[in-house]
Amino acid sequence: MSTQGYVSVDAPVRMITMDVDGRPVKVREGTTILEACKTAEIDTPTLCYASNLTPVNACRVCVVELEGARVLVPACARKAEAGMKVKTDTERVRHSRRLVLEFLGSSVDLSTASKSTHEWIATYEANPARFGADASMPPPPAASAAGETASHDRDHAEPGHHASPDVSSAATVAQAPKLDNDLYMRDYSKCILCYKCVEACGDDAQNTFAIGVAGRGFDARISTEFVVPLTDSACVYCGNCIGVCPTGALMFNTEYRMRKDGTWDESKQKVTSTICPYCGVGCDLELHVQANEIVKVTSPADNSVTSGHLCIKGRFGFSFVGNK
């Protein structure tokens, strides 16, 4: 994952020295602890962080121990300061990272999450099943305790109220996938609530604000206003949310259908880089081709023109060409 900082290229670059795991590390002033870890060649798990979005530091999988701080700090958001002493591999750090991965693995279907997510689960020996559920398995229909409970449907959960827990299994965010338009689908059973899609749709890229975070606590979810289908929302199908989603909760319909049919096979896919022909901007596209059909279109997150973001024509124009 790229870890570009937020220093403008014009600013005079000052280097500062800090200490990571007992080694002195030099980084540019104004960057983050994450950057320092990267400079020191220390792999740091990140889920909600993306180089092309404002950090929300919500997942907390990147936490490190900072000398003098009462609690752990998120490496992705905490600014590096001269003289900081950071430890990335203490028992406390490992415990928090493991538990965060277990919390996510036990509540969210991570089956299509990034390869690195699964590697981190292995590295930290996370065992999501120890809470009594494995969220990648189809969950039993939620049994609600008699009489006393608010609606169990996640899209209509009431803030401040929830059904008494069912002791036979651990709660998950499972719900039916939303297939409400021709281009892409949303399966929020796979949503880790990293806020990336909301940022990509809003201030950080698209300025459309079709989706937001609704509800609170465990019932917080990504939603349109009043859960209207995307076709009634402000969505313009730029697909930028799909581009940033780390778990496959948002997916091209082509990919979704092929996965369902069992024909999706990344080992048989070729990625071809090209320039989008639709307008004069010249966005870089990556066409993912399987069996001579374009199955998905992306753009590199570190691309200077797109920062990974496209419009409906670049994102979906080709898939029409190939598939219909």
Next chain:
Amino acid sequence: MDLHFTTDVPTDDEREAIDAVLGPDEASSPDGAPRVAMQNRGTPERRSLVLPALHALQAREGWISPGGLNHIARRLGVPPAELFGVATFYAMFSVEKRPKTVVHVCDDVVCRVNGATEVAMACRERIGPTHEENEGLMWIKSPCLGLCERAPAVLIQKAGRGRGNETLAPATTEWIRASVEDKKLVVEPPLLVGPATGRRLLARVGVVDPMSLDAYRAHGGYAALRRAIDIGPSLTIREVKDAKLLGRGGAAFPTGVKWEAVAQQPARPHYVVCNADESEPGTFKDRVVMEGDPFALVEAMTIAGYAMAAEKGFIYLRGEYPLAKALLENAIAAARVRGFLGDNVMGAGFRFDLELRCGAGAYICGEETALFNSLEGKRGEPRNKPPFPASHGLFGKPTGINNVETLVNVNLILGMGATAYAALGTPGSTGTRLFCVSGHIERPGTYEVDCGTPLSRLLEMAGGVRPGRTIKAILLGGAAGGFIGPNELDLPLSFEAARERGVTLGSGVVAVFDQSVDLVDTLLRIAQFFRDESCGQCVPCRVGTVRQEEALHRIAQKRTLGTLGDEVKLLDEIGQVMKDASICGLGQTAASAIQSAVTRLKVFEGGA
């Protein structure tokens, strides 16, 4: 940027209610237009009208309708999906149609040992199951309503023209019936504040008419502001520093240091904010101050504004406090008319004005940065710190934020002088403190004692437990605090003694439980509270509070995964990550009461 709208339009009633808050609608594009071009997203201060507008809609219709939401979104230039995210954050707003009268029955830790079960049973008999409409009525359970000294408590949310919310405590079936039928049977019981001797912060409560500015002045009111003006802003801050006042909102931060930091910020404008969100279960002292002596808070805020060079202050009041709201509105209006607020405060040539804003049912909005977001019309999600409020607070500007009790202490400090004030209490904890004594106790109420007074003395003042009963546990500091056992009553009520014993006084909660309490049931309620009140932003707290509650239920139902010891260990591991890796104090303390019950009370030894 364009805003896109669904086809839903507001009714005339909805439009009227919302426009009453937002001012006349002069926009060119009417409700119902699918796309509206926004030149910009409006000023931050304008956006901060989101919460008042949602309150107006909810109060008129009993719910946030799609048409009403579209109208607010269009008028304030907020995307509807984002506004929906705000509305669904708060428990007092409903985005599903609801009856116009909803009875919220507190079943939190104090009420549930003092009559809540009976109230809930009566509601179930007359209305039916929770969350279901029956003949224009609905009832649901509620977290602590801040009326614990008069448990059991009920809040009745009443929508419609000319109606308003009402709290009842102690709640009887007769009162509930009268209130839902809009009959004025309810008499506000007197405020319970303990003996008159030793009351300084509470000296006027129950003695002076809280509606009357003249009465306030006749009892020493506005002498403190006069003195502040006489000595000037920097000496005022000096006084607060010399008094060694520590914040009473929970974190015990030195108030003078905070004020100085804000005053020194070059960025403008500065703001001052009063944190009157008081939602920590078991806490009600701030409500008693605001209901009994509202002008004192207005005066203290004015001093804070003067000292920190802020021209504008906000009081963020818990949404479930209708009486405090009415009294503060009256106090602010009266102070404005008489020149104690406005362009030339007390003729001294400085400008300061106050606005009252109400929360809408979200404990997390008491966390200072969540409070700023809420005030700004956003979801009440805490911000990452640093940066701190002193430099980046409300609207990103330097902001001094303090608890109600902290602020009224400033009146006292300026009145008696820092030296005399600092002589009260202990060297490490100066002044007096308000304690919220409730539960199984003869005379529950708000008690003011010098810092350092032993807990046993406080309990004595409150009459002790009922005859023939013994204390089993005391919850100190609220759900975010911890339990102590009957062997620890010698605890001096000071910050330093509490720290030394590994407990916290938090917001001054002293909830007493005698041997009749089912402690595991209390723990389940606390776990439920944190699961309900987590903002959901960060994984350790969002999922950790769920896993914690599940583990406790498995223990309570004897359906443990592995042995009881395994579950206790799992609880400890969950608690550790919440404490270490959560963004804010909610997640960081969500396990502390439960952990204290395990370690100090040995609640699970010998089985659940």
